[in-house]
Amino acid sequence: MTDTASQADTAREVPDGEQPFTALPERNLDKRELRTLVDGLAARPELWRGQVAFSDTERHYASLYRDEFVDVWLLCWTRQNDTGWHDHDLSSGAVRVVQGVLTESNPRIGGEHLATAVGAGSSFCFGPDHIHRLTGATDDAVSVHAYSPPLWRLGQYDITEDGLMRRISVSYADELRPVDAPTAA
Ligand SMILES: [Fe+2]
Secondary structure: OOOOHHHHHOOOOOOOOOOOOOOOOOOOOOHHHHHHHHHHHHOOHHHOHHHOOOOOOOOEEEEEEEOOOOEEEEEEEOOOOEOOEEEOOOOEEEEEEEEOEEEEEEOOOOOOOEEEEEEOOOEEEEOOOOOEEEEEOOOOEEEEEEEEOOOOEEEEEEEOOOOOEEEEEEEOOOOOOOOOOOOOO
């Protein structure tokens, strides 16, 4: 995976106007470009504010954009919302928190998992090698996510109490939740 400055320099800011996605390059974006995209969308609340809604029983999400190179989502979180451990298969991604706080966790085999609080105004990006878990740390968290190439499959992980890990391939259309959670939870 390369993250060259020259590629990052070609990322375009989200422009003003009604068609913010028409300026995107017609190719897959790298993780830094995706971060520029979600950071720009944070400054355009008129594009996503109307989609904000919360549910303890199912994570609320809305598609903001999708083409052959990138997809962009709005996600809303309470402290009951938990993706479980997952990767994004072939996709790089970026997340910008625009309200409240999320916790991003990364699994550590044989040790304590890493947990990072990501508050409103902060963003992060990752490549296809990244495994994480996102949970709401407040009951009003809102985040903008972008993926390239667009999400199609994801890997979902179950880690047993004795540390055994298994990966299950799921469709992006399946709402991520912990593998061992009851389906009604
Ligand atoms: Fe993710």
